[in-house]
Amino acid sequence: MSLIQFEAIAKRFTASGRSQDALSDVSFDVKRGEVFGIIGLSGSGKSTLVRLINRLETPTRGRVRIDGTDLSTVSPRDLIQLRRKLGMIFQQFGLLSSRTARQNVAFALELAKPKLEATDHKKVDDLLNRVGLADHAHKYPAQLSGGQKQRVAIARALANSPDILLCDEPTSALDGESTQGVLDLLSELNRDLGLTVVIVTHEMEVVRRICDRVAVLDHGRLAEVGTVAQVLFDPQSEAARSLSRHLLPVPPAEIGASEDRLRLTYFGDVVTGDALSAATQGAHVRFSILSGQVSALKSVPYGHLIVDIAGPDRGLVIERLKHSGVRVEAVA
């Protein structure tokens, strides 16, 4: 069921007498319980789009609905209630430097009531525990690593038990190991709490590792929307094609070009199956494997092989591969 709906959204900024269309005619839905990625090159409108969800921005045209409620018609009081159902984290964490990790998390609750009760203090401890920072509760942000700071920000964002967590480039300031830790935590929260997660990112690796579906923005327009597998491995738009290109293996330059060259892409059970040997069984072809890579989309394995297949039964082998669920493309 749709939790967030963008309906024909346009956003125009006007600054110093100059107007700029940050978003034009963007429509798509985010379903309850999914991890949804918004990707695109710098300036394509990703942050503006996510900021419309909690009304940090308002659209110039079109509507945003959260759980059926049209944000353009909510009263200021209802907007405060609605925002409690939305947590948000940012690339630069946004922590208060004069407060400890614990005090940063408690701050989110203090905004709603002046004096915290014992249950609130327990909640703060539980949240710090949940994000793996129980032992760092009394440290100040300057004493924490980037990954730990982002975990504090996540705990703070969860303090009001939101339905939706908005993440604007949550791992762009982190190294590889901290990125993995934060992405694992976001996946866990999605799985265990049913939290809907919306992630703005320019990193295809983030999309590959944790997103279910993804919207691709291109100069403020929706280039395409679909499952991660569709968008990464069967892109319909030039924007998605160019973003997903670096996830594809390329044949080593030393090998030289060949008109027999194919890229095979396969998912799930096919990865550990014997598709290639089964397809070439008894066929008059010779094949050589030039490069291979197995990785995963969320938890579903996928693989790529670059192969040269030549011989009279080449067409038959390609048909058999396709029949067994392998995507086959010519590589120039």
Ligand SMILES: Nc1ncnc2c1ncn2[C@@H]1O[C@H](COP(=O)(O)OP(=O)(O)OP(=O)(O)O)[C@@H](O)[C@H]1O
């Ligand atoms: N407050 C603002 N005033 C004027 N123009 C703005 C404002 N906010 C964003 N823009 C413009 O709108 C366009 C989209 O910006 P946005 O930050 O949404 O893109 P983005 O895809 O998130 O980019 P990045 O990946 O670099 O953060 C940009 O051209 C930007 O300059």
